[in-house]
Amino acid sequence: MEIVCIGEIFNNDVGGPTYEAIYLGNELKREYGGRLTLIIAGKDLDKYSGKLSIQGVDSIILLDHPSLELYEQVAYTRAIAGEIKAISPQIVIAPYTSQGMDLLPSIAHEIGYTLVTYCQSLKFTGNGWIATRVIYGGKLLEDVEVDDRNIVATIRPGDFPQLKQETGSISVLKKSPEIFQGKIRPIGTVKPSLEDIDITKYDVLVSVGRGIGSRENLEMADELAKILNGALACSRPIADMGWLPKTRQVGSSAKTVKPKVYIALGISGATNHINGMKNSNTIISVNKDPFAPIFEISHYGVVADINDLLPLLLEELKK
Amino acid sequence: MDIVVLVKATPVLEEAKITDDEKNLDTSELKFFMNETDTYALEEAILKKEKYGGRVTVITLADSEIENDVNDMIYESYAKGADDGIIIEYSGIYMDPYAKAKIISDFLKTIKFDLILLGAQSTDTSYSLLGQLIARYLDLPYTTLVSSVELNGNKLKVVRELEEGLQAVYEMPLPSLLTIQSGINTPRYPPFVKIRNARSRPIKKVSIENIIRDPQSLVKVKRRRLYIPPSKGAANILKGEPEELAARLAEIIKGVVPR
Numbered sequence: 001m002e003i004v005c006i007g008e009i010f011n012n013d014v015g016g017p018t019y020e021a022i023y024l025g026n027e028l029k030r031e032y033g034g035r036l037t038l039i040i041a042g043k044d045l046d047k048y049s050g051k052l053s054i055q056g057v058d059s060i061i062l063l064d065h066p067s068l069e070l071y072e073q074v075a076y077t078r079a080i081a082g083e084i085k086a087i088s089p090q091i092v093i094a095p096y097t098s099q100g101m102d103l104l105p106s107i108a109h110e111i112g113y114t115l116v117t118y119c120q121s122l123k124f125t126g127n128g129w130i131a132t133r134v135i136y137g138g139k140l141l142e143d144v145e146v147d148d149r150n151i152v153a154t155i156r157p158g159d160f161p162q163l164k165q166e167t168g169s170i171s172v173l174k175k176s177p178e179i180f181q182g183k184i185r186p187i188g189t190v191k192p193s194l195e196d197i198d199i200t201k202y203d204v205l206v207s208v209g210r211g212i213g214s215r216e217n218l219e220m221a222d223e224l225a226k227i228l229n230g231a232l233a234c235s236r237p238i239a240d241m242g243w244l245p246k247t248r249q250v251g252s253s254a255k256t257v258k259p260k261v262y263i264a265l266g267i268s269g270a271t272n273h274i275n276g277m278k279n280s281n282t283i284i285s286v287n288k289d290p291f292a293p294i295f296e297i298s299h300y301g302v303v304a305d306i307n308d309l310l311p312l313l314l315e316e317l318k319k
Numbered sequence: 320m321d322i323v324v325l326v327k328a329t330p331v332l333e334e335a336k337i338t339d340d341e342k343n344l345d346t347s348e349l350k351f352f353m354n355e356t357d358t359y360a361l362e363e364a365i366l367k368k369e370k371y372g373g374r375v376t377v378i379t380l381a382d383s384e385i386e387n388d389v390n391d392m393i394y395e396s397y398a399k400g401a402d403d404g405i406i407i408e409y410s411g412i413y414m415d416p417y418a419k420a421k422i423i424s425d426f427l428k429t430i431k432f433d434l435i436l437l438g439a440q441s442t443d444t445s446y447s448l449l450g451q452l453i454a455r456y457l458d459l460p461y462t463t464l465v466s467s468v469e470l471n472g473n474k475l476k477v478v479r480e481l482e483e484g485l486q487a488v489y490e491m492p493l494p495s496l497l498t499i500q501s502g503i504n505t506p507r508y509p510p511f512v513k514i515r516n517a518r519s520r521p522i523k524k525v526s527i528e529n530i531i532r533d534p535q536s537l538v539k540v541k542r543r544r545l546y547i548p549p550s551k552g553a554a555n556i557l558k559g560e561p562e563e564l565a566a567r568l569a570e571i572i573k574g575v576v577p578r
Contacts, residue, residue, distance in 0.1 A: 098481045102463045105451030143544045185490040192484035240502030282575045301554035312565030
């Protein structure tokens with residue numbers, strides 16, 4: 001089986017989810033045999049070839065061009081799709097990161113493969129593929145089937161381990177692709193300007209979600225964090241509403257944290273959030289929905305409304 | 320600037336029930352509301368209309384089984400500031416993003432617009448794929464995960480949300496398609512009386528048979544089985560009276576928090 005993994009450069013480094021795609025590619029290689037080719041596009045890629053030479057990867061194609069410094073959909077699509085067509089793989093695996101979400105539908109369309117997003121497992125049936133997907137915010141799973149021997153499968157960052165065992169003996173082919181200019185013009189990348197504490201440095205995080213109910217209740221959560229010498233963090237909806245700055249948002253698309261204790265208050269546990277905190281030592285969750293997915297990865301769970309519980313908890317801790 | 324907003328009614332789900340054939344969600348007791356990121360897309364369209372003029376058309380593809388909730392979703396969109404509402408109706412068939420994208424893009428060929436907006440992901444089937452496919456079928460430029468849109472002359476300046484707080488800025492032509500990330504704005508809540516008044520306004524209904532003869536044949540990703548994830552039984556779940564729970568939780572916290 002010919003397997004292609006598409007990696008990415010993020011913030012002047014190899015993006016972590018690239019190693020998850022390689023992990024899944026290796027699982028398929030073990031099951032069905034074959035070759036794994038890693039393709040990556042960007043500028044000045046030579047410096048990453050060591051970090052990309054991972055055991056299990058059979059060859060690496062670096063699509064290197066000054067015009068590929070900033071991600072632009074059409075240039076990236078044409079460059080990468082050209083290489084994929086030459087290999088004609090049965091499966092293309094890529095992380096559905098912010099870049100992947102933009103790029104992979106375009107590549108799949110260009111090469112005429114069906115794309116299945118957020119695959120958790122993949123099985124080849126001989127005539128097609130079966131994938132398992134997590135849906136409804138983690139409350140349901142679905143097995144889907146594509147009746148085609150060729151597919152593009154994308155994965156959610158944080159769903160798989162990162163395969164990072166480096167080895168020296170992989171053939172690296174560097175190419176300067178022809179650049180096709182699209183109608184979308186990249187202008188630049190902006191870094192967050194906000195000065196804030198770094199939540200990844202704290203032993204205790206008190207993290208609030210939609211279930212906190214009102215902005216006023218944030219004060220109580222903050223008081224809890226202070227009592228425990230921790231910091232206040234949040235899930236996406238709280239940052240979206242502007243109740244806390246983006247720098248406090250936990251999730252695989254925001255900040256990945258690993259504190260000693262993670263206390264989740266009113267967080268249901270969307271996969272993105274869970275992938276950003278599931279490796280915490282102890283996870284304690286409070287949610288009024290007994291079916292909230294966060295309980296599945298928690299060590300202790302309390303079914304209660306934050307509004308009722310939090311004042312009582314603060315009283316108890318102050319005793 | 321005439322803007323089409325594609326929206327989807329998604330259910331509020333606590334305990335999921337699956338139909339006997341293990342293929343679908345039992346929706347009989349569920350309430351459906353506009354998908355979260357779509358509410359941001361709609362708000363962005365209304366903000367742009369208020370600034371630059373033009374019309375906002377809300378379009379949804381929906382199963383007639385949930386007709387009442389879908390109608391309510393359109394009425395609420397009217398109350399917020401949408402001008403037209405169109406429901407493309409089907410009944411009891413499974414459609415993947417490929418079938419949906421083909422139907423919606425074929426329908427959009429009959430409509431005049433400068434910009435298409437939709438949420439970057441849905442809370443139900445979570446493909447994050449529909450908008451990209453529609454753009455490809457209509458041969459339009461697209462950008463995903465948009466966290467800011469500005470009109471500069473006849474071009475758009477859009478900002479995409481990347482990981483770890485980084486953002487990328489692009490210039491895009493019109494017409495084009497953007498998938499909108501939550502947090503781009505603060506969706507308004509229309510007063511109840513406005514929603515009630517909106518109920519007298521017409522909703523255009525189109526049957527998918529009038530767009531595509533055999534929608535099922537467009538499905539590329541077939542669902543074989545839908546099921547509840549096997550519980551890993553990880554958490555020690557505490558239930559009871561708040562006073563008792565607070566005391567027990569305090570003990571647990573004291574036991575694990577480093578001093």
